[in-house]
Amino acid sequence: MNMKRDSQEMQIFLLAYLTAKMANNSQKFEVGVEGCILSVMEEEEQLCKEDREKNKQLDDQLDLQVRALTPVADAVKQFTEKLQAFCHRSRHPRHELPVKNFFIEGDRIMFLGFPSSRGSFRVGGAVIAGQSPDRSDSAVLGGAWLDQKLPQTVKQHWRTLYSISHSRRRGQPVERDFRQHHNQGVWREVQEERRQESIPRGVCLSMCPIRELQDREAQNLLHRFEVLSGTERERWPRADPSGVVKEYARPAAGKDSTRPSDLRPPAVLLKTVFYLVDNIAASPTLRPWTEVYDFVFDRLRSVRQDMIIQRVSGADCVAVLERTVRFLIYASYRLCGEPLRLYDPRINDTHLQESLSWLLECYTSGKHPNQEEFQxxxxxxxxxxxxxxxxxMELPERIRSSPVMHLALSVSRAFMERNPVRLLRLAHSLDFLQSCALHRHLETCRRDLLLIYSHGHSSKNCRFPLHKLAHILALDVPLTNQLCQAHGVEVRGDYVVFSKxxxxEPEAGKLQCAHFHDLVDRKQRDLTVGSIIHGCT
Incomplete structure (x- = not known):
């Protein structure tokens, strides 16, 4: 009986042991599987991030290639047309013999067919009746009588022949004069007409071509800002025709990006920019602003693409580029410190530099009211x-001497002289958008100031007031304390002890630029995003 009981207890013990062992192994297996899944997800996210960065870089490179090769393509097309015309003339020659010698002997009035006071003037086989004036023949050939009696075409050809005959008398080469006078202006007109005909002109009067709208709606590729209100929860949301904007499409082989029905004329492009600024970027209900920025950035890129293809210039081009530059400068300040997957400052800087360069090039022709601001x-x-x-320095004196340019030149001089105290003092005089353009240099400027003070006030007995340093750095006292500690500068109570x-240097990522925006934040006051981008400050 005891043996049987011992056997049962042993079996129960073994069963409990095996159960505990299985539970322990299962727990270890679950932990290992979760770790593997997390590592795979992290690797996948890293690969997706690298892929997105590569795609953005590829987009930028392709944009530069398209912009650089567009003039070359036009030149090749013109050369092809000229070559075809030359081959056609070679197969079907129609030569015009040049005028070698031109002499008028005898009475020139009789030569022209005016035998009496009433006669006819013969040009190229046509007979034009007219009155012979009671003047000398030289007055008839070049005088006011031709302006009154003959058609414009006949007068032009007659004056050409008249000038050629006198050139022959003076010993000048008649053939060269005739060719230059007759062909030079005509050739320029033909070349200008061909150049204008080779440039595509958009005919799409909506912000998005109908074909693209239908394709994106059918493929469920509409952005949530473009979906018709009330259909957001449907499986296939419908497009809002008044809110869909043409998205940027990377040039691809076999894709015709010059189709007039897909291009928007300059007036529609300007209307699109106003919609993006007033209804999207300045909307108080659309959140988050990183998504707003991504949408507006892509649509403005598409607007510039249409402008490049159509070679848009003039007032509409300037108006579009001015708002684009303001938007990108404001975004560089507002989104500073955001994660790289939401905002890439390098891509924003690349497009800002391109748009600004294009805008400054447009300013070289004509007068523009906002030129001083953007310079x-x-x-x-x-x-x-x-x-x-x-x-x-190469700008005209009237622009360089304007107050806004004088202030910008003073800031630039202080930066190049490494005078951070003067630069920060001048920064208080800048307006909000100018401060946004300057804010990316403030971190370097404050670092240089602390470095200079660490050498200039390096002494164990020297005490520098913390509130005074905060005023110079344009920061409050807690942020000044944090900045000093990040650079190894000792703070003792209300004083700073500098030591060279x-x-x-602070550790990477220890200082968040967005936390040191007091100098810029104070200037925004009640300014809205729309007034900032439209320049109504």
């Missing part, structure tokens, strides 16, 4: 750039 923005955004400084040996 100053370009200089403030590119502080320390020798190219930007040289461009500013203790200054260090």
């Amino acid at each position: 100053a923005l370009g200089l403030l955004y590119n502080l320390g750039s020798s190219r930007a400084t040289q461009h500013t 040996t203790s200054f260090t």
Whole structure:
């Protein structure tokens, strides 16, 4: 009996042991599987992130290639047309013999067919009745009588022949004069007409071509800002015709991007930009703003693509580029410090530099009311750039002497002289958008200030007031304390102790630029996004 009981207890013990062992192994297996899944998900997310970055870089490179090759394609097309015309003339020759010698002997009035006071004037086989004036023959040939009696075409050809005959008398080469006078102007007109005909002109009067709208609606590729209200929860949301905007499409082989029905004329492009600014970027209900930025950035890129294809210039081009530059400068400030997957400052900077360069090139022809503003923005955004400084020095005196340009030049000079105290003092005089353009240099400026003070006030007995340093840095006291600690500068209560040996560079990511925007934030006040982008500040 005891043996039987011991056997049962042993079996129960073994069963409990095996159960515990299985539970322990299952737990370890679950932990291992979860770790593998997390690592795979992280790798997949990293690959997706790298893929998106590569696609964006490829898009930028292709944009540059399209912009660089568009003039070459037009030149090749013109050359092809000229070659075809030359081959056609070679197969079907129609030569015109040049005028070698032109002499008028005897009475020129009789030669022209005026034998009496009433006669006829013969040109190319046609007979034109007219009155012979009671003047000398030279007055008839070049005088006011021709202006009154003959058609415009006949008068032009007659004056040409008249000038050629006198050139022959003076010993000048008649053939060369005739060809230059007759062919030069005509050739220029033909070339200009061919150039204008080779440039595609858009005929789409809506913000999005009908074909693209239908394709994106059928493929469920509409952005949530473009969906018709009330259909958001449907399986296939419908498009809002008044809210769909043509998206940017990367050029591809076999895809015709010059179809007139897919291109918007300049007036429609400007209307599209106004819609993006007023209804999307400035909307208080659309959130988050990173998504708003991504949508507006892509649609503005499509607008510039249409402008490049159509070679748009003039007032509409300037108006579009001015709002684009303001939007990108404001976005560089507002989205500073956002995760890279939501906002890439390098891509934003690339498109901002391209748009700003295009805009400044448009300013070279004619007068524009906002030229001083954007010349100053370009200089403030590119502080320390020798190219930007040289461009500013080559501007006319009336632009360089304007108050806004004088202030921007003073800031640029302080930056190049490494005078951060003067630069920060001048920064208080900048308006909001100018401060947005300058804000990416403020971190470097404050770092240089602390480095200079660490060498200039390096002493164990020297105490620098913390509130005074905060005023110079244009920060509040807690942020100044945080900035000093990040650079190894010792803070003792309400004083700062500088030492040239203790200054260090902050660790990567320790200082968030968005936390040091007090200088810019104070200037925004009640300004709306729409008023900032439209320049109504």
